[in-house]
Amino acid sequence: MSTLTSDHLATLAQQGIELPSWAFGNSGTRFRVFPTAGTPRDPFEKIADAAEVNRHTALAPSVALHIPWDKVDDYAALRRHAEGLGVALGTINSNTFQDEDYKFGALTHHDERIRRKAIDHHLECIDIMDATGSRDLKIWLAEGSNYPGQNDMRARQDRLQDSLQQIYARLSGEQRLVLEYKFFEPSFYHTDVPDWGTSYAQVAALGDCALVCLDTGHHAPGTNIEFIVMQLLRLRKLGSFDFNSRFYADDDLIVGAADPFQLFRIILEVIRGGGLNNPDVAFMLDQCHNIEDKIPGQIRSVLNVQEMTARALLVDRDALDAAQNANDVLAANAVLMDAFYTDVRPQLAQWRESRGLPADPMAAYAASGYQQRIAADRVGGTQAGWGA
Numbered sequence: 001m002s003t004l005t006s007d008h009l010a011t012l013a014q015q016g017i018e019l020p021s022w023a024f025g026n027s028g029t030r031f032r033v034f035p036t037a038g039t040p041r042d043p044f045e046k047i048a049d050a051a052e053v054n055r056h057t058a059l060a061p062s063v064a065l066h067i068p069w070d071k072v073d074d075y076a077a078l079r080r081h082a083e084g085l086g087v088a089l090g091t092i093n094s095n096t097f098q099d100e101d102y103k104f105g106a107l108t109h110h111d112e113r114i115r116r117k118a119i120d121h122h123l124e125c126i127d128i129m130d131a132t133g134s135r136d137l138k139i140w141l142a143e144g145s146n147y148p149g150q151n152d153m154r155a156r157q158d159r160l161q162d163s164l165q166q167i168y169a170r171l172s173g174e175q176r177l178v179l180e181y182k183f184f185e186p187s188f189y190h191t192d193v194p195d196w197g198t199s200y201a202q203v204a205a206l207g208d209c210a211l212v213c214l215d216t217g218h219h220a221p222g223t224n225i226e227f228i229v230m231q232l233l234r235l236r237k238l239g240s241f242d243f244n245s246r247f248y249a250d251d252d253l254i255v256g257a258a259d260p261f262q263l264f265r266i267i268l269e270v271i272r273g274g275g276l277n278n279p280d281v282a283f284m285l286d287q288c289h290n291i292e293d294k295i296p297g298q299i300r301s302v303l304n305v306q307e308m309t310a311r312a313l314l315v316d317r318d319a320l321d322a323a324q325n326a327n328d329v330l331a332a333n334a335v336l337m338d339a340f341y342t343d344v345r346p347q348l349a350q351w352r353e354s355r356g357l358p359a360d361p362m363a364a365y366a367a368s369g370y371q372q373r374i375a376a377d378r379v380g381g382t383q384a385g386w387g388a
């Protein structure tokens with residue numbers, strides 16, 4: 001089976017990937033942030049850029065916000081602006097990693113004043129969700145310690161659960177909390193939510209509307225991420241993905257760039273577990289574009305996800321089942337590899353054209369003049385950046 005069927009194309013037509021507002025701001029490493037001409041100066045301009053990605057691909061119907069980076073006076077106006085451009089406001093990300101008070105913890109802090117402040121920040125995020133119409137509150141915690149003995153790890157888990165309960169209690173019926181894990185950074189000895197098991201244990205104690213967020217860049221090298229995807233789907237606790245790719249640590253590079261085969265394997269498990277185009281499992285990007293242009297970087301990213309989804313849909317399930325049941329190791333592996341090595345690009349290009357989209361969204365964007373326009377128009381003001 002090497003051609004996408006009309007069923008496959010109908011499935012692909014439903015795919016939606018949420019873009020991170022911060023991908024459109026400047027970013028870099030601790031050595032240097034290289035600014036780009038035309039970088040947005042405020043959340044309205046970030047959303048305009050995100051809408052451009054959707055206009056060329058029909059793959060990116062919503063934009064995630066990060067608070068306080070995307071704070072505005074009038075969220076209803078921001079929502080109208082987004083909807084006017086054909087996109088919705090999506091996940092609200094809290095941020096407890098850039099305030100002096102949080103040096104030694106936020107939701108886990110032993111100082112009740114600081115812990116209260118961190119909880120209140122999340123309650124403010126829920127108020128914003130009410131105004132933006134967002135469903136998900138995404139929490140990633142930069143909490144942990146650098147030296148053995150520095151902290152009481154167990155007491156911190158207990159305080160974390162108490163803090164999360166207070167936040168969870170404020171969600172309305174339709175809203176959800178997703179808790180992201182990351183194995184290290186900024187802490188190097190222990191991290192309070194380092195792995196999917198800890199995230200799972202914390203959210204399972206909250207209730208059905210609390211789920212795990214899996215960021216593909218947040219695992220030790222060599223981790224079998226698709227196994228985690230399978231297990232969380234099995235447990236009905238996979239709430240969302242933060243997609244990106246990495247060579248070393250949390251590199252936040254373009255999804256599918258470092259290891260397309262890994263992305264294929266992850267999406268294969270998503271399909272297997274009923275998570276594709278399932279509103280319960282949000283596909284989001286969490287990326288930074290340090291040296292490449294940001295809008296084409298995002299276009300490339302959503303196309304990579306689409307392409308690996310198409311290849312994963314091509315896996316011949318019957319042949320795979322038969323080979324697995326016959327313990328035919330090499331035949332089973334060959335079924336996967338046949339699909340993975342199928343070049344779906346020509347067919348996807350044709351299909352895009354048949355839907356009134358550019359066959360080659362990268363080329364269409366380059367020819368659109370948008371990049372030159374924003375470079376000329378966005379003069380003055382302060383360019384947005386990761387962390388501002």
Ligand code: PSV
Binds near residue numbers: 180215
């Ligand atoms: C942390 O590394 C993280 O993956 C979280 O999702 C943050 O919100 C995001 O990156 C900020 O870039």
Ligand code: MN
Binds near residue numbers: 140180215242286
């Ligand atoms: Mn993330």
